[in-house]
Amino acid sequence: xxxxxxxxxxxxxxxxxxxxxxxxxxxxxxxxxxxxxxxxxxxxxxxxxxxxxxxxxxxxxxxxxxxxxxxxxxxxxxxxxxxxxxxxxxxxxxxxxxxxxxxxxxxxxxxxxxxxxxxxxxxxxxxxxxxxxxxxxxxxxxxxxxxxxxxxxxxxxxxxxxxxxxxxxxxxxxxxxxxxxxxxxxxxxxxxxxxxxxxxxxxxxxxxxxxxxxxxxxxxxxxxxxxxxxxxxxxxxxxxxxxxxxxxxxxxxxxxxxxxxxxxxxxxxxxxx
Numbered sequence: 043x044x045x046x047x048x049x050x051x052x053x054x055x056x057x058x059x060x061x062x063x064x065x066x067x068x069x070x071x072x073x074x075x076x077x078x079x080x081x082x083x084x085x086x087x088x089x090x091x092x093x094x095x096x097x098x099x100x101x102x103x104x105x106x107x108x109x110x111x112x113x114x115x116x117x118x119x120x121x122x123x124x125x126x127x128x129x130x131x132x133x134x135x136x137x138x139x140x141x142x143x144x145x146x147x148x149x150x151x152x153x154x155x156x157x158x159x160x161x162x163x164x165x166x167x168x169x170x171x172x173x174x175x176x177x178x179x180x181x182x183x184x185x186x187x188x189x190x191x192x193x194x195x196x197x198x199x200x201x202x203x204x205x206x207x208x209x210x211x212x213x214x215x216x217x218x219x220x221x222x223x224x225x226x227x228x229x230x231x232x233x234x235x236x237x238x239x240x241x242x243x244x245x246x247x248x249x250x251x252x253x254x255x256x257x258x259x260x261x262x263x264x265x266x267x268x269x270x271x272x273x274x275x276x277x278x279x280x281x282x283x284x285x286x287x288x289x290x291x292x293x294x295x296x297x298x299x300x301x302x303x304x305x306x307x308x309x310x311x312x313x314x315x
Contacts, residue, residue, distance in 0.1 A: 076279065104265060108265030127190035146195070193231055
């Protein structure tokens with residue numbers, strides 16, 4: 043048993059190194075002067091130390107505006123997702139109504155639909171109401187995620203019915219019981235769903251590329267990618283890697299802060315103790 047555990051530790055450590063190595067290499071190149079990178083770009087340690095690559099990215103284009111756009115879109119998408127999908131999950135898990143199982147099956151069937159297949163109808167819908175190049179057009183398509191409903195349903199099914207029954211006996215309405223009792227008990231699942239939504243929304247590239255055509259409405263992903271049109275920025279590896287570090291840094295910080303809640307939420311949503 044001890045040998046198996048040691049072998050598992052070695053294998054997981056090796057996989058962690060394999061995953062971290064590209065990220066580490068990206069950071070090394072981001073802090074290395076471009077003049078040195080033109081001579082050697084394969085070194086796994088900084089050949090020099092400079093922050094000009096980061097300053098250059100922040101000074102070129104509308105980087106701070108793109109950060110603000112991504113923050114607004116991501117926060118709005120996360121808040122609405124948590125609210126709507128927790129309500130839907132509670133309804134499917136605890137409430138009895140006609141065609142509940144059929145509707146839940148149709149909701150889960152949405153997991154099999156590639157998001158790219160929805161681009162044309164979504165584009166036409168927002169075009170009809172002149173909604174492109176707005177924050178709403180960037181975050182609303184991310185609100186309805188079937189995976190979120192599934193996570194919340196799995197979690198709510200683990201809450202004993204006696205909890206809601208006791209609230210009803212005390213005179214609490216279903217809405218009050220949901221917001222005052224059920225939601226506070228659901229923080230682990232809400233945290234994991236919130237992190238998933240935040241990461242997916244922040245990293246989203248294709249839909250903002252389709253919906254936002256004005257530079258001032260770009261998100262950080264589409265905005266930094268647009269700098270590739272600048273030959274100097276596209277040909278200098280240090281600047282290129284600095285863009286990657288800047289775009290990924292908020293996600294790394296978020297994960298490090300909430301990693302325990304994320305793991306706990308996943309285990310509880312999957313039926314674990």
